[in-house]
Amino acid sequence: MQLDEHEGRMCDATVSLAFAILGKPWNGMILEVLGNGAITYSAVRRAVPGISDAVLSSRLTDLADAGLVTREVDAGPPTIVRYSLAKAGIELMPLLRQLGSWASSNLDPALAASVRANASR
Amino acid sequence: MQLDEHEGRMCDATVSLAFAILGKPWNGMILEVLGNGAITYSAVRRAVPGISDAVLSSRLTDLADAGLVTREVDAGPPTIVRYSLAKAGIELMPLLRQLGSWASSNLDPALAASVRANASR
DNA sequence: TGAAGCAACTCTGTAAAACAGAGCAACTAT
């Protein structure tokens, strides 16, 4: 068995880096929702059907730590917490839109249904 | 507390669809590696450090089922199995490259290191 | 020749992550 041009092939480091964020369940969708402007935690929860509180909270924290998302607290009362995209997140939006276009042209909508079925389980 | 324009906000269905594939750990990286041309299972394994055989096998099957990847068997001997991108996968490549560019401009490389640390655990 | 190595996976127990749902403090609305 001849090892040839495959031998030194490695996944591109920048793509790996991108998917450190985007390859985690729910992140892409959360970011997309935030792309439409500052939003409260509960509204994100409603906008992303199927996500749990525990995961949403954890993801928002991670995204803020990574510099994609900004968490702003209006002390109130009532306390209002808003999440919005930071510059890095904003720059991702055109790509997310293109990914949506690609998906609608190339993927079977039943795929999303299977995800939703999982979510409703 | 006033519910206003947030009320009807929902995650875009096409983005959800895209992330049915891309939001699963390892898929983005596998697809990127396949983007450089047909490749054997073992070569994919080496190209994506940290992935397990069980997950790689499962992902390749899922990607083939979704129509992004083609599995071709050269009966041999020795049997050679090659994976390559189908049309839908090929159309995704420019977006993956852009995601890599975005990541290198906007994400902390330490993020990838944390993923690799997990992988070497 | 037999042993070692490689390809392409499969199998299985363990650890980690996501799920599902309950709960809490601080508020607002009825």
Next chain:
DNA sequence: ATAGTTGCTCTGTTTTACAGAGTTGCTTCA
């Protein structure tokens, strides 16, 4: 007063990824 909402936290359960071993069929090496 009760009920509802916000923004989470907590916890037991289920699912998924991890880690490593294993199998068959081949090729390579001593």
